[in-house]
Amino acid sequence: MTESSNRNLETASDADKLRRVAIDPVSRVEGHGKVTLLLDENNRVHQARLHIVEFRGFERFIQGRPYWEVPVMVQRLCGICPVSHHLAASKALDGVAGAGTIPPTAEKLRRLMHYGQILQSHALHFFHLSSPDLLFGFDSETTRRNIAGLASAHPELAKQGVLLRRFGQEVIRVTSGKRIHGTGAIPGGMNKALSMDERESLLSELPQILAWSRNAVDLIRKLHESDPALYDHFGLFRSGMLSLVGAQGELDLYDGTLRARDADGRILLDGILPEHYGTHILEEVRPWSYMKFPFLKQFGPESGWYKVGPLARIQNCDFISTPLAEQARMEFMAYRNGAIRHEPLAYHWARMIELLHAVEVIQQLLSGDDILGTDLIAHGVRQREGVGIIEAPRGTLIHHYRVDDNDLISMCNLIVSTTHNNQAMNEAIRRVALDYLDGREITEGLLNRIEVAIRAFDPCLSCATHALGKMPLEVELVDVEGRQVSSLYRDAEFA
Amino acid sequence: MATVSLAGCFGCHMSLLDIDTLLFPLLDKVELDRSPLTDLKSVGPCDVGWVEGGVCNAENVEVLQAFRRQCKVLIAVGACAINGGLPAQRNMLALPEILEEVYHTSPGLVRGRIPNDPELPLPLDKVYPLHEIVQIDYSIPGCPPSAEIIWSVVSDLLAGKTPHPEKHLLRYD
Numbered sequence: 001m002t003e004s005s006n007r008n009l010e011t012a013s014d015a016d017k018l019r020r021v022a023i024d025p026v027s028r029v030e031g032h033g034k035v036t037l038l039l040d041e042n043n044r045v046h047q048a049r050l051h052i053v054e055f056r057g058f059e060r061f062i063q064g065r066p067y068w069e070v071p072v073m074v075q076r077l078c079g080i081c082p083v084s085h086h087l088a089a090s091k092a093l094d095g096v097a098g099a100g101t102i103p104p105t106a107e108k109l110r111r112l113m114h115y116g117q118i119l120q121s122h123a124l125h126f127f128h129l130s131s132p133d134l135l136f137g138f139d140s141e142t143t144r145r146n147i148a149g150l151a152s153a154h155p156e157l158a159k160q161g162v163l164l165r166r167f168g169q170e171v172i173r174v175t176s177g178k179r180i181h182g183t184g185a186i187p188g189g190m191n192k193a194l195s196m197d198e199r200e201s202l203l204s205e206l207p208q209i210l211a212w213s214r215n216a217v218d219l220i221r222k223l224h225e226s227d228p229a230l231y232d233h234f235g236l237f238r239s240g241m242l243s244l245v246g247a248q249g250e251l252d253l254y255d256g257t258l259r260a261r262d263a264d265g266r267i268l269l270d271g272i273l274p275e276h277y278g279t280h281i282l283e284e285v286r287p288w289s290y291m292k293f294p295f296l297k298q299f300g301p302e303s304g305w306y307k308v309g310p311l312a313r314i315q316n317c318d319f320i321s322t323p324l325a326e327q328a329r330m331e332f333m334a335y336r337n338g339a340i341r342h343e344p345l346a347y348h349w350a351r352m353i354e355l356l357h358a359v360e361v362i363q364q365l366l367s368g369d370d371i372l373g374t375d376l377i378a379h380g381v382r383q384r385e386g387v388g389i390i391e392a393p394r395g396t397l398i399h400h401y402r403v404d405d406n407d408l409i410s411m412c413n414l415i416v417s418t419t420h421n422n423q424a425m426n427e428a429i430r431r432v433a434l435d436y437l438d439g440r441e442i443t444e445g446l447l448n449r450i451e452v453a454i455r456a457f458d459p460c461l462s463c464a465t466h467a468l469g470k471m472p473l474e475v476e477l478v479d480v481e482g483r484q485v486s487s488l489y490r491d492a493e494f495a
Numbered sequence: 496m497a498t499v500s501l502a503g504c505f506g507c508h509m510s511l512l513d514i515d516t517l518l519f520p521l522l523d524k525v526e527l528d529r530s531p532l533t534d535l536k537s538v539g540p541c542d543v544g545w546v547e548g549g550v551c552n553a554e555n556v557e558v559l560q561a562f563r564r565q566c567k568v569l570i571a572v573g574a575c576a577i578n579g580g581l582p583a584q585r586n587m588l589a590l591p592e593i594l595e596e597v598y599h600t601s602p603g604l605v606r607g608r609i610p611n612d613p614e615l616p617l618p619l620d621k622v623y624p625l626h627e628i629v630q631i632d633y634s635i636p637g638c639p640p641s642a643e644i645i646w647s648v649v650s651d652l653l654a655g656k657t658p659h660p661e662k663h664l665l666r667y668d
């Protein structure tokens with residue numbers, strides 16, 4: 001695995017002599033977080049940290065609740081990818097309900113729901129939140145750098161983004177009853193079948209959705225190719241990667257076993273069953289963030305950290321099972337002649353390949369007749385413990401529960417996607433701080449670069465809050481005595 | 496119009512985006528001030544403030560008070576804003592006990608300790624509904640409220656009318 005190259009920027013040795021710059025809240029990300037920088041009198045960066053600042057304690061207060069409530073409660077951790085939590089909890093509790101495998105139609109409906117979720121979340125992240133940086137430039141006018149600016153400058157693109165997201169939300173609605181916080185999955189299976197009409201109405205829209213998804217991959221590829229000097233180097237750091245892969249080594253976002261590779265692509269761990277996650281992954285607590293720092297046990301906290309999410313997944317798998325996305329993946333890998341890619345901005349490219357894959361999977365699932373089946377629930381002998389792992393839009397999501405004799409939860413442990421990327425995001429902002437801010441007069445555009453690096457990971461700081469925090473980004477300058485010098489980004493109400 | 500998520504899950508914001516292409520006429524009519532969708536970090540004078548989530552830490556209190564100062568009309572959106580919602584489940588327990596378990600005694604932790612850096616806003620003893628901190632003009636129930644009711648309330652306000660959503664849109668799930 002990889003030692004951090006910027007580790008010394010985690011903690012400055014003489015913090016009280018330095019100026020503090022904070023970006024609070026980080027915007028156009030899902031959730032709240034904040035970044036602080038410590039600078040000396042020559043504007044050299046001595047410390048850069050991404051903090052998660054809100055605490056919820058979900059793991060504690062879920063204890064004592066009946067286990068069948070959990071899939072519905074837990075999605076309220078995050079309204080951006082509620083389906084990921086809903087399904088990870090259901091998968092963990094399938095085991096508890098004694099359903100080793102759920103009926104085939106139930107699994108297909110869950111997959112349909114999940115890929116609908118991948119589609120809506122990736123579309124939201126790319127079109128609504130990140131594309132303004134890439135299309136208008138990092139230094140473009142603050143008031144224009146958002147979805148409203150996109151809608152007036154590129155109305156067709158904005159429309160496609162909104163309708164791609166809408167289609168994903170509709171897939172979720174027909175499988176779970178509501179677009180947000182539905183109730184489709186239950187421990188042991190599903191409680192809602194798909195009707196013929198629902199299937200037909202989705203299928204009729206698919207050709208258009210597929211065409212727009214292909215456009216999205218082309219768009220991000222062309223952006224990369226048009227400015228390699230920026231895209232290939234911005235925020236660059238090397239690390240290993242972690243994700244689920246399917247039984248044949250294919251990209252599988254719903255189920256599989258854990259695989260980890262090092263920064264050069266060598267496989268370090270493979271075929272790890274979900275229930276064994278605890279033997280391989282530990283988490284470190286650092287006093288300056290409510291978000292923990294996970295790492296692979298055998299490599300230790302210094303070098304065992306890794307990245308998760310689209311960029312990790314499409315390189316960790318051996319292939320993608322759907323033709324158009326596999327073609328796009330081959331082009332992605334050919335860009336560096338097959339070498340592992342680490343550029344944070346390549347996350348967007350990988351994300352659009354997954355978006356295309358999700359549309360292809362939705363099409364396959366809807367085309368088979370067994371998706372209309374009504375055998376949806378399996379029963380078996382009650383167990384006391386279950387682990388469910390799923391690839392959420394932003395990366396590996398782990399849910400682990402123990403249940404007592406009265407069917408009440410007695411233990412809950414969650415490791416959410418964004419938490420796995422904690423060290424990786426901190427590395428990226430330290431790289432950007434060194435490359436762009438170090439020794440310079442700070443401007444709004446320079447600070448936005450820090451946010452651009454964070455946005456590449458599509459962090460869901462709302463999820464990360466579950467037990468942990470949320471993320472505002474604020475930048476303020478304070479002199480050696482702690483007096484405020486400049487407050488470029490500083491939130492007036494915090495003064 | 497300004498929007499913010501305090502101790503919420505962003506689901507209410509997602510429901511706002513679920514108005515789908517109606518977003519475009521909306522963005523034609525309103526200028527977005529501070530919001531997770533823009534890069535404006537502090538709230539300026541606004542006609543409408545749209546708040547998701549309850550109040551769980553010292554920073555939430557400050558942001559909410561700033562919204563009240565700057566916004567003519569303040570709307571509490573969703574169960575969390577109205578009564579604390581799911582995060583308020585922690586109100587049954589003592590905060591130190593939860594922090595202790597999550598950061599100190601739960602399995603798989605290395606160097607377990609409770610994060611205490613001054614950069615982290617202090618959590619409040621309980622999660623509070625918005626109306627216990629500032630005056631709220633309207634509340635939209637639901638977890639999240641549907642896109643239809645959000646659209647109905649926002650378009651009434653934009654037309655200068657008192658919001659009157661149809662009965663069937665008022666749902667509490």
Ligand code: SF4
Nearest residue numbers: 503504506573574575
């Ligand atoms: S009311 Fe529901 S959807 Fe809205 S923030 Fe709270 S949990 Fe999320």
